[in-house]
Amino acid sequence: MVTSYNGEVLRVNLTERTIKAEPLDMDKAVKYIGGRGLGTRILLDEGCATVDPLSPENKLIYITGPMTGTAVPTGGRYMVVTKSPLTGMIACSNSGGIWGAKLKYAGWDAIIVEGKADAPVYLEINDHEVTLHDASDLWGKRSLDVEATLKARHEGYSVLNIGPAGENQSLLAAIMNDGDRAAGRSGVGAVMGSKNLKAIVVKASKTQIEPNDVDALRTAAVDSLKKIRENGVTGGGLPTYGTAVLVNIINNIGALPTRNWQESYHPEADSYSGETMKDTSLVKNSACHRCPIGCGRVVKLEDGSVVGGPEYEPLWAYGANCGNTNLDAINKANEICNEVGLDAISTPCTIAAAMELYQRGYITDADCDGVPLVWGSTEAITTWTEWMGTSKNALAKLMADGSYRLCDHYGVPELSMSVKKQEIPAYDARAIQGIGITYATSNRGGCHVRGYMISPEVLGLPEQLDRTTVEGKAEWAKIFQDLTAVIDAMGMCLFSSFALGAPEYAALLNAGTGTNYDVNGLLEVGDRIYNLERVFNKVAGMKPEDDRLPKRIGEEKIVNGPSEGMKSEIKLTLPQYYEARGWKEAFPTEETLKRLGLEDLIQYL
Amino acid sequence: MLEVRLFATFREGRDKILFMEHKPGMTGYDIITPLAIPEEEIAIFLVDGRHSRLNTVLEDGSVLALFPPVGGG
Incomplete structure (x- = not known):
């Protein structure tokens, strides 16, 4: 076949x-x-x-x-x-x-x-x-x-x-x-x-892959393409502004973590927004293979060089999270990440943690090799990115292993805004309840794209949920996680899901592989993948307490901006989530594994 | 006074931020009409950072933010 x-x-x-x-x-x-x-x-x-x-x-x-x-x-x-x-x-x-x-x-x-x-x-x-x-x-x-x-x-x-x-x-x-x-x-x-x-x-000498059913695939692909082109986000917002367009939205709801999450609103955020990038440094879009969206950015630095531009995440992490307002410095720092080969989320988040350690006196000028880790310093964000990539000095070497190990070294691991030692991305979970569930339960640690609850809670897709409430969020997070696992497994981009839903993915997959998944069957595969990853983590030594937000996010209130006073309800939503998953103390039960056809993993529980 | 913040394509041919005099009973419709922004183009309408409907009655001193369909990740 x-x-x-x-x-x-x-x-x-x-x-x-x-x-x-x-x-x-x-x-x-x-x-x-x-x-x-x-x-x-x-x-x-x-x-x-x-x-x-x-x-x-x-x-x-x-x-x-x-x-x-x-x-x-x-x-x-x-x-x-x-x-x-x-x-x-x-x-x-x-x-x-x-x-x-x-x-x-x-x-x-x-x-x-x-x-x-x-x-x-x-x-x-x-x-x-x-x-x-x-x-x-x-x-x-x-x-x-x-x-x-x-x-x-x-x-x-x-x-x-x-x-x-x-x-x-x-x-x-x-x-x-x-x-x-x-x-x-x-x-x-x-x-x-x-x-x-x-x-x-x-x-490769080939330039295409033959599907199981050529006609069915053509029909499903044409339908999906139409939906992607007609959707306001994938057909308009993303091509025009890239993911950078989120800077102003997330800031205006008061969920843009600032200075290592000490604050949640950055009054100067428009200086590095997607709108500002388009008006100043943007040269053109770029698109991945077979992508009709083209969210990638190509930008011009002030020194004249033309380079790959930053996504929303590094704009936030080198911007608000480092207390910086200079777009050119962010473009440059992002380019250094690409050159030395560093994660453009965790790297600036670790610099932000180092800046807080400097603010609190744990890191001193003696450690800084002439470039103090001062909030908002453009020299600090570019230079320390370079130094982390090249292990320039003792502190850079420590920072290159992420904020958790850095803060733990100084005896204050709670200053690392991470889950499972991986840095948490650009949305304050105290102001957006569902994304907190995604952060806490992501199998790969702090991550937004394991169940992008920003879509329903902020962007109103597929429907608008109230970001401040907890009702139904556990179930939503689970379904988003399951569908995301399917999209990843299929080899498609998660951004297609702004325009497509499970029926479209099922049609595409069935035409390609000759399977006969309906929507429920497809989501069950996502559930299976999520449980499989969780069992992997169990075998690797994960403990229930690893599904935990850092104290600042999990227990303290937001101190400024439109979401001032809000706090995470993760203590309430986490048990609801485990119930929705069929998990007990963070891990699947025997019944859950059996239901998902994972009987052979019961031995690992 | 109301502060009105416009984003993304809504800035084309308009100011980024403008201020409007508040009148009792005003709603979002009284904001978008003089700005010539069609209702169907508005994906997100924030009043003081909270998602709101256009028919929400606005209070003096509020900050409004208007977005067309946008997204990312």
């Missing part, structure tokens, strides 16, 4: 320097769809939940979904699945560009990298011709240099690589591809660095 899976997985053992093709386990593929779901199942089955994340025993899985590379709008994503060195739990970092689609066109659904090379290497994939090359001349080079060098050496290839941060095994290191696209979160770049793997270049 023809399906939009290739049916083949590439396994590369760097210790032995062996390369082999293996058949994709189709039963597993269908049960977990692909990408995030299938990758996690493979990682668990291959015994990686209990290994040291930076040891040769950890595996690094680059995995596509069944929609990756197909003619489906936004179907161009790949994911990096591994055990995170930042959280010690499951990592799944998702990226766009064209690299993932090329991997698929080359004939592979996934690459499983294991072991550790004894010297720096890079991997060349040219359809089924796969070669390991010496990368000693690339080691130490910045991500964009590596990309340019390898593109010149290998014509027609797409490049994925790590920068100095990944080589230094910074726990905030990203994996970069196609210039400014990043599998950014949970320190996946450090795992790649620990294996001495600098880059993977891919070329």
Whole structure:
């Protein structure tokens, strides 16, 4: 039967320097769809939940979904699945560009990298011709240099690589591809660095993926494309302003965390908003493979260079969260993240935590190498980003492992605004109750895109919920988490969900793979993936208390702005969420695993 | 006095921030009509940071924020 899976997985053992093709386990593929779901199942089955994340025993899985590379709008994503060195739990970092689609066109659904090379290497994939090359001349080079060098050496290839941060095994290191696209979160770049793997270049002779039902896929894709184009967000707001447009909205509801979450409203936020970016530094949009939205930004720095522009997250994190108002400095700092290969969320959040440590006297001028960590300092945000990426000094090295380890070093871990040691993104959960549930229960630690409750609670999609109330939020968060897991597993972009719902995803998936999912069946797969990740975390050593917001967010009130006085109701909503999931003390019950066809995981409870 | 903040495409051909005299019984409709913003283009209407309907009666001193459909993540 023809399906939009290739049916083949590439396994590369760097210790032995062996390369082999293996058949994709189709039963597993269908049960977990692909990408995030299938990758996690493979990682668990291959015994990686209990290994040291930076040891040769950890595996690094680059995995596509069944929609990756197909003619489906936004179907161009790949994911990096591994055990995170930042959280010690499951990592799944998702990226766009064209690299993932090329991997698929080359004939592979996934690459499983294991072991550790004894010297720096890079991997060349040219359809089924796969070669390991010496990368000693690339080691130490910045991500964009590596990309340019390898593109010149290998014509027609797409490049994925790590920068100095990944080589230094910074726990905030990203994996970069196609210039400014990043599998950014949970320190996946450090795992790649620990294996001495600098880059993977891919070329493919194919340019399309044949689906199970060509006509059905065309119909479903045309329908989805129409909905994406006609939707106000995906057809208007995102192409025009990018995700940056959120700066003013989130600030105007009083949920823009400021100065490491000490405040929640930044009066000067318009100075780095999407509107200001469009009027000043924006050059043009950019779009990933097969994407009709084009939310990416290309911006011009004041020094004249043209670079990939920041998303909402780094605009907030280098802006309000560092008390800074200078857009050019944010554009520059974001570019440094891309060059050294750092997570552009966790890096500025860690700088914000360091600024609070400086404010409170834990960090002193003696630690700062001439660049004090003062709120709002443009020099501090750019310089410390560079120093974190290159491990310039003792403090930078400490900061490169994230805010939790930094604040813990000074005896004040509560100043780290993180969940499971990963930094929390740009929405104050005291002002938006549902997103707090997502933060606390995200299997990969502090994260907004594991169940984007901002959509119903702030943006009114698919319907407007009251952000300040808790009623029904646990169930909403669960459904958003489940649908998100499906979209990730399929290899589509989460932003498509502003315009599409479960019926559209089911139609696309069924046409691609020959499955027969209805809406409930599809959401059940999402539920299954979420439970699978949770079991992985249990095996990895997660405890119930890890589903916890930091004290400032979980217990203290907002002190300024339109949401002044609001506080998180997470103590109320967390038990409701566990009940909705069929979990007891943060983990699935036997009955829940049985209901989801995960009987074989009961042994891990 | 009411402070009216406009965002995204609503700023095209209009000021970012303007002030309007408050009159008793005024609603959001009395704000958007003189600004020539069609009701169907408004996705988010905030009154003092809270999502509100256009027919909400406005109190003196309020800050209003108007957004077309926008999103991100």
